[in-house]
Structures are given as C-alpha cells and as structure tokens.
Amino acid sequence: MTALLLGAAPRASGTVHGVGALLAASLLTGVVRRLPPAALALALLGSTAAVVGPPSAAHAIPTASYQGEFLGYLAVDLVLGIVVATRTRRASVIAVAVSFLVQLLVIGLFAHGDNLSVNGLIALLAMAASCAAGLLVRERREHAVALRSREVAEAVTAERLRIARELHDMVAHSVGVIAIQAGVGGRVIETRPEEAREALRAIEATSRETLSGLRRTLVSLRQADRGTAGPERSPAPGLADIERLAAATGDAGVRVEVRRGGSGRPLPADIDLSAYRIVQEALTNVVRHAGTGSCRVTIDHGDEELSVEVVDDGRGITGDGPAHGFGIVGMRERVGLLGGRLNVGPRPGGGFRVAARLPLPAPGGVPVKVEAR
Structure with missing residues (x-):
C-alpha cells in the first residue's frame, strides 16, 4: 500500500512521504484490529518497497533530499505501537526487534555520511515513542482490569456480609423464640396441655414467618443472579413491624x-x-x-x-x-x-x-x- 502511494512521487518531500505512509496504514485498519503481527509485516514490506523504490529514482535524487524518504516507516511505527499495546510481551519484543533490524538495515544501505546518523536517530526516536505509547496503553488497560476485578471482589464480599447479617438476624431471633416455646411446651405438656398447645401454635407461626423470610431472601438472590425482575415480592420488614416483633418476643x-x-x-x-x-x-x-x-x-x-x-x-x-x-x-x-x-x-x-x-x-x-x- 505504501509503495503504491509513494512510488508515484519519488521526488516528494519527507513530510509527504510520512503522511502518505500513515494514509496507507489506515487501509490496514481491519487487519490491525484482528491480526496486528500480519499488519506489521505488510507495513514493513510496503514501507521498505517505497524506500528502496526504482533504482533510477534513487540515483536521480541528491543525497540531502533523499533523507525524508525514511519517514515512510512512520506507518510501521504506528502499527508497532498497536502490537505492543495489544499483544503479549513476547510477541511485542519480537515485533520490536524485527522492525528495528529492518529499519536499521535499510537506513544503513541507503543513507550515507551525516544522513546516516540523522535518519538513524529519527528512526530510533520514532520507534521508541511508538513503543512507549503502546506500553502506556497496555498499562492503563491492565490497571483498569485490575481495578475492576478489585471492585467486583469488594462488591461480592459486601454482598456476602449483607446476606450473612440478614440470615443471622432473621434466623437467630426465630430459633431463639422456637427454642424457648419448645422448652415451655415440654415442661407443661402433661400438666397444662392448653398452655402447651399455645406454645406449639407460637412455634408454628414463628416457623412460617421465618420460612417466608428465607424464601424472600432466596428469591431475591436468584433474581439478582439471573438479572430478571420476576414476580413482586413481599416488602422487607421495617419499624412499622416492631409491634408484631414485640408480640412474638412476648410469646417467648x-x-x-x-x-x-x-x-x-x-x-x-x-x-x-x-x-x-x-x-x-x-x-x-x-x-x-x-x-x-x-x-x-x-x-x-x-x-x-x-x-x-x-x-x-x-x-x-x-x-x-x-x-x-x-x-x-x-x-x-x-x-x-x-x-x-x-x-x-x-x-x-x-x-x-x-x-x-x-x-x-x-x-x-x-x-x-x-x-x-
């Protein structure tokens, strides 16, 4: 792609070469998103083809004006930054090494004297900037993932504590009332059967209320897990139910x-x-x-x-x-x-x-x- 855009303008300035390379790289957007290494290989091939160009053009251009030709590797640096940001560290190291060797070899063969050092420094700085940008994007993404994981873990812990409090407060009270009523019924069942029947009725009522509360809690958990609203549930208890709670405690x-x-x-x-x-x-x-x-x-x-x-x-x-x-x-x-x-x-x-x-x-x-x- 780069060779097609730049090959027709061998005498263009370095800025034109750089812009043309970036425009050519935009044509590889689909490949970059799915296969960054393949996009990097295509960018390297196209940029190198544009740099070496037709031999006649290379000899016709003075050495001083040929310096901007290497800006075609800006497309390679752009794709390299994406590779560093999205691929594994091993793949990133290989991509950086290959890009560096190719650019160093081409610049060494087609630049001489002062142009060699200038072009080499520009290529090195551009590659370092793209790698630094890729690393920054990678670190920010990893930090966001770690932060999200910690938030999820904290939310799960908070929900577990909330469920533990609800179950403890609901079950402990009911079981305490049931235990006392059962003890009362056991002591008077022979001598005062009517009082024993009252204790059994209190045990039945408390048990039903506890089962209703447990069912409400379990239904809420299942609906939260499925993300559905489901049927309307009975409201949670509040201070308006204190008198009923006091009556149940009085039965105990x-x-x-x-x-x-x-x-x-x-x-x-x-x-x-x-x-x-x-x-x-x-x-x-x-x-x-x-x-x-x-x-x-x-x-x-x-x-x-x-x-x-x-x-x-x-x-x-x-x-x-x-x-x-x-x-x-x-x-x-x-x-x-x-x-x-x-x-x-x-x-x-x-x-x-x-x-x-x-x-x-x-x-x-x-x-x-x-x-x-």
Missing part, C-alpha cells in the same frame, strides 16, 4: 414495651430495615441471655437522625453472652454502613443497653406527628 416470655417519639416520616428502605434488624437482634439477645421478663424499646424520630434503644434489667453480659457472637458485630456493620453510631454495653444500674443513632436525609415533606406511648 419477655414482655416488650414499645415507646415512639419525635416527628415520624417515611424512612429510606435501608435505614428502616437496619433499624428493625438492630431491634430484632437486641430482643433476641434479651430472650437468650438476659434472664429477665421485660425490656423496653424506644424509637425516636429526630430531624437529623433516628434513635433506636433497647434496654433491659437482666444480668447483662455473661461468659457466653452476646458479646461473643455475631449479633453485635452485625449491628456495628449495619450502623457503620449508614454512617451512624452504636453504643452497646451493660447499664450502670444493671441490665444491658443497645443504642443506635442513624443519620437521616433532609426531609422532603411535612412530617406526621407520632404520639409517644
């Missing part, structure tokens, strides 16, 4: 007093779910570890933050208490993801306290007053 033998205060307004789904899960985990710990018959849940809707507190007057942390499980770890992760604060620890007068403060976005409407109770 711990009476829950719920107090609400502040100006209530619709909450973002992630804050609503996290607040519910924090209360759920705190109540699970009360049922399993506190050894008390009552506790208090306080929910306060502030202008800038949502406050959730669960306190009891039980025995606090014991050797196998909640501080040694995953519940409090999950609470801290939830609060940390929302930029909030969590205080967990024994109360000075006895018992245990869990308090979370979650920042709220700026209100978008008129708040609805929620009466404390």
Whole structure:
C-alpha cells in the first residue's frame, strides 16, 4: 500500500512521504484490529518497497533530499505501537526487534555520511515513542482490569456480609423464640396441655414467618443472579413491624414495651430495615441471655437522625453472652454502613443497653406527628 502511494512521487518531500505512509496504514485498519503481527509485516514490506523504490529514482535524487524518504516507516511505527499495546510481551519484543533490524538495515544501505546518523536517530526516536505509547496503553488497560476485578471482589464480599447479617438476624431471633416455646411446651405438656398447645401454635407461626423470610431472601438472590425482575415480592420488614416483633418476643416470655417519639416520616428502605434488624437482634439477645421478663424499646424520630434503644434489667453480659457472637458485630456493620453510631454495653444500674443513632436525609415533606406511648 505504501509503495503504491509513494512510488508515484519519488521526488516528494519527507513530510509527504510520512503522511502518505500513515494514509496507507489506515487501509490496514481491519487487519490491525484482528491480526496486528500480519499488519506489521505488510507495513514493513510496503514501507521498505517505497524506500528502496526504482533504482533510477534513487540515483536521480541528491543525497540531502533523499533523507525524508525514511519517514515512510512512520506507518510501521504506528502499527508497532498497536502490537505492543495489544499483544503479549513476547510477541511485542519480537515485533520490536524485527522492525528495528529492518529499519536499521535499510537506513544503513541507503543513507550515507551525516544522513546516516540523522535518519538513524529519527528512526530510533520514532520507534521508541511508538513503543512507549503502546506500553502506556497496555498499562492503563491492565490497571483498569485490575481495578475492576478489585471492585467486583469488594462488591461480592459486601454482598456476602449483607446476606450473612440478614440470615443471622432473621434466623437467630426465630430459633431463639422456637427454642424457648419448645422448652415451655415440654415442661407443661402433661400438666397444662392448653398452655402447651399455645406454645406449639407460637412455634408454628414463628416457623412460617421465618420460612417466608428465607424464601424472600432466596428469591431475591436468584433474581439478582439471573438479572430478571420476576414476580413482586413481599416488602422487607421495617419499624412499622416492631409491634408484631414485640408480640412474638412476648410469646417467648419477655414482655416488650414499645415507646415512639419525635416527628415520624417515611424512612429510606435501608435505614428502616437496619433499624428493625438492630431491634430484632437486641430482643433476641434479651430472650437468650438476659434472664429477665421485660425490656423496653424506644424509637425516636429526630430531624437529623433516628434513635433506636433497647434496654433491659437482666444480668447483662455473661461468659457466653452476646458479646461473643455475631449479633453485635452485625449491628456495628449495619450502623457503620449508614454512617451512624452504636453504643452497646451493660447499664450502670444493671441490665444491658443497645443504642443506635442513624443519620437521616433532609426531609422532603411535612412530617406526621407520632404520639409517644
């Protein structure tokens, strides 16, 4: 291609030779994209043919004006940069070595005196620039791939932690209630069968609710994996379900007093779910570890933050208490993801306290007053 474009203009300036070579290289676009080594070989062949040219033309041109003839190798340097950017390091080294040897040989045969050193330096600089550009493109592409891989790994880890928190908070509470109800039923089944039947009904209801939550989580995971919306699922729990959670905890033998205060307004789904899960985990710990018959849940809707507190007057942390499980770890992760604060620890007068403060976005409407109770 280069030979056809430049062969008809043997007396053209070096700039014309360089532009013609680049125009000829553009004709190899399809080959460059699919087979860069083959495109490099064609560019080398065409540029060399244009340089050596017809013998009569070479002898007719003075040596000083013949210097620009070697700019035809700009097409070779362009393709060489693409090879370095897209092929393996071994293929790139071979391509650079072959291009360097061919250009050095041709320049050595057809340039003399000062022209030899000038043309050799120009060829070397042009080749170095094309290789440097190719290496830069390669490094940027590899860096982008590595960055994307790290982002994917971090996203997978975050999703695994989220699923672990959801399963722990949902299953731990339900299993704790079921275990206590089963113990109650086993103790009174002979003497008070009606109370035993109530315990079995509570176990059945809690089991069904847990299975529904697990099914919702699994359906969500399958749909996310397939990238389909699928049928509409039941909504995730939130602070509106605290009374139902308190009733289930009461069936397990711990009476829950719920107090609400502040100006209530619709909450973002992630804050609503996290607040519910924090209360759920705190109540699970009360049922399993506190050894008390009552506790208090306080929910306060502030202008800038949502406050959730669960306190009891039980025995606090014991050797196998909640501080040694995953519940409090999950609470801290939830609060940390929302930029909030969590205080967990024994109360000075006895018992245990869990308090979370979650920042709220700026209100978008008129708040609805929620009466404390």
